[in-house]
Amino acid sequence: MKMTRLISAILALSLLLSCMALLSGCGSDNQIVIYNWGQYMSDGSDGSEDLVARFEEETGYDVVLRYYESNEELYGLLTSGAIQCDLVIPSDYMIARLIEEGYLDKIDYANIPNYKYIMDAYKGMAYDPTDAYSVPYTWGTTCLIYNTKMVKEAPTSWNALWDTDYKGNVLMFRNSRDAFAIALQKLGYSINTTSETELRAAAAELVKLRENWQGLVMDETFEKMEGNNACMAPYYAGDFITMQEVNPDLDYVHPTEGVNIFVDAMCIPTGARNKAGAEAFINFMLEPDVGKANIEYIAYSTPNSAVYDLLDEETKNNPAMYPAEDVLAKAEAFSHWPEATNKLVSELWLEVTNG
Amino acid sequence: MKTKKLSVPYLIWLTIFVVVPLVFVVYFAFQGENGFSFENFSSAVKYLPTLKKSLWYALGSTAVCLVMAYPTAYIFSRIRADRQKTMLLLIMLPMWMNFLLRIYSLTIILEKNGIINKLLGFVGLGPFNMMNTDGAVLLGMVYNFLPFMILPIYSVMSKIDNRLLEASSDLGAGALTTLRRVVFPLSFPGIITGIIQVFIPAASTFVISQRLGDGSMLIGDLIETFFIGSYTNFGVGSAISLVLMVLMLIFIGVLNLFDNEDVGDMLI
Structure with a gap:
């Protein structure tokens, strides 16, 4: 009898403790909790340099890495207050939303001398006009990837996705923001439009595209394009380079209507326990040789001038990673949609996918 | 008394991970802009076609599973005991791997340039378009759920005494x-x-x-989008979940009518 009471007490206690551990997370002065995208920091795999280990060795901080899959997921984590975290790397439009809603803290640039390396082109971006809250990490563009052996002619416009000759052979983004951007650009509208008429017109285009697409994809794009299972897919230019290494028949184009340019930046959430540590980490990531090791591993484009100078000529001149001026001039970055537009687009997207 | 105390950890677990979340679902479902209302349910009405489609898929995959599982379970239950163990192990083996990984591997098999189409290509057939179709989704579901049909039927059948079958044929x-x-x-x-x-x-x-599908959603995907996404709506998501839960309860209730003796078994 005594024994069972003891056992049940121990079990109950351990259950409670484990719940509390989950809820509170553990924190010490020395610890930095970083929420990042998967495979988005050089971590020692595939012969790359383990940057976190090097940072820990140089500074004595203890870094805890956690991952999220989408900006929306990160938004949910930060706004629910369920996580304790010191550094996040969201994309432009989500940074704007987080700033507006008060979830990001101002960065103390006195602790980040390496900020001087950031190119002027990536300062004062629309999502954070005063650069008070974010330090650019990487950038890139969307593009149209196609299989040269499977298309009748090289596409130059988003229109090619709607070409009925490719019925059942084209792919589309499984996220509403990227999908609407393509339909809006096809129609010649801004990807940040809040006009209901324009958004409805874009939704109608997507409904038409539904007849043509094989399916909605995200990471599956790699397998589909590398294995000749689809002839055309809009995706991120950095990932095109990875796909082409596997399948040399692939090529890409920045469609004439324009593309989306995105910037992912390092930010410190309000309520971070270790702001100084987070700033030290940001400064570390901006070191030229650290930045070079990182960018070579993740294969996106760098906003860091010192890192860019260190890159080999082949990378510097790769137009998929560093597109020509005319492409960049027509590229548009996402800005944050107001709540009403988010609601409308989410409803339209459900109509498109459930039509 | 003794058993009650032993169940305390389980009760705590149940409260935290079942009862409390359920209370939240009910609360969100009936929480309108100005307090209690049914508005979440009325805005969920337009997703009825998705619900209908999901139920059809569920019915279809259950039927296919039953047709495949019944003879399988019967054969398993009538072979030598040591072979039964091997067979069961083979049925369970795929379940040791996460179902997501198994679904990914299905895509590689079903793709236009996948394994099946490549094999068929050698004998001059195809290629067939199997990926991103309704059939692929059904196959994925049957593949995933088949063991859950075979195992309970097998466990009941293996208890059927062979002498009963002999008696039947003697008569x-x-x-x-x-x-x-x-x-x-x-x-x-x-x-x-x-x-x-x-x-x-x-x-x-x-x-x-x-x-595996063509980009259209089933009810599970729909509920997901209401909880994760750029525009979340816990109210409508909870309302749909609640409707689904009630339908399932009715379903279990109806099945219970057919088989009163084993109510306890079934709910496990």
């Missing part, structure tokens, strides 16, 4: 009559459990349809 019944009048009634509780174990998770399936 002049043919194989079919024995099956219909002896094996089937005795294995009925297993069938009910199997149907419940397949139908319920199948009805709320998500991811499978996203990965």
Whole structure:
């Protein structure tokens, strides 16, 4: 009898403790909790340099890495207050939303001398006009990837996705923001439009595209394009380079209507326990040789001038990673949609996918 | 008294991870802009076609699972005991791997340039378009849920005494009559459990349809988008979940009418 009471007490206690551990997370002065995208920091795999280990060795901080899959997921984590975290790397439009809603803290640039390396082109971006809250990490563009052996002619416009000759052979983004951007650009509208008429017109285009697409994809794009299972897919230019290494028949184009340019930046959430540590980490990531090791591993484009100078000529001149001026001039970055537009687009997207 | 105390940890677990979340679902479902209301339910009405489609898929995959599982379970239960173990192991083996990984591997098999089409290509057939179709989704569901049909039916059938079958044939019944009048009634509780174990998770399936289908959503995917996304709406998401839960309860209730004795078994 005594024994069972003891056992049940121990079990109950351990259950409670484990719940509390989950809820509170553990924190010490020395610890930095970083929420990042998967495979988005050089971590020692595939012969790359383990940057976190090097940072820990140089500074004595203890870094805890956690991952999220989408900006929306990160938004949910930060706004629910369920996580304790010191550094996040969201994309432009989500940074704007987080700033507006008060979830990001101002960065103390006195602790980040390496900020001087950031190119002027990536300062004062629309999502954070005063650069008070974010330090650019990487950038890139969307593009149209196609299989040269499977298309009748090289596409130059988003229109090619709607070409009925490719019925059942084209792919589309499984996220509403990227999908609407393509339909809006096809129609010649801004990807940040809040006009209901324009958004409805874009939704109608997507409904038409539904007849043509094989399916909605995200990471599956790699397998589909590398294995000749689809002839055309809009995706991120950095990932095109990875796909082409596997399948040399692939090529890409920045469609004439324009593309989306995105910037992912390092930010410190309000309520971070270790702001100084987070700033030290940001400064570390901006070191030229650290930045070079990182960018070579993740294969996106760098906003860091010192890192860019260190890159080999082949990378510097790769137009998929560093597109020509005319492409960049027509590229548009996402800005944050107001709540009403988010609601409308989410409803339209459900109509498109459930039509 | 003793057993009650032992169940305390489980009760705490149940409260934190089942009861409390359920209370939240009910609360969100009935929480309108100005307090209590049914507005979440009225805005969920337009997703009825998705619900209908999901139920059809669930029904279809349950039927296919039953047709495939019943003879399999019967054969398993009648072979030598040591072989039974091997067979069961083979059925369980794929379940040791996460279902997402199994769905990914299905895509590689079904793709236009996938393994099946490549093999068919050698004999001059195809290529067939199997990926991103309704059939692929159904296959994914059957593949995923089949063991949950085989195992309960097998466990009931393996308890059927061989002497009963011998007695049946001694009394002049043919194989079919024995099956219909002896094996089937005795294995009925297993069938009910199997149907419940397949139908319920199948009805709320998500991811499978996203990965193998043509981009349209099932009810599980729909609920997901209301909780994760650029525009979340916990109210409508909870309302849909609640409707689904009530439908499942009715479903279990109806099945219970057929088989009163094994209520406890079935709910497990």
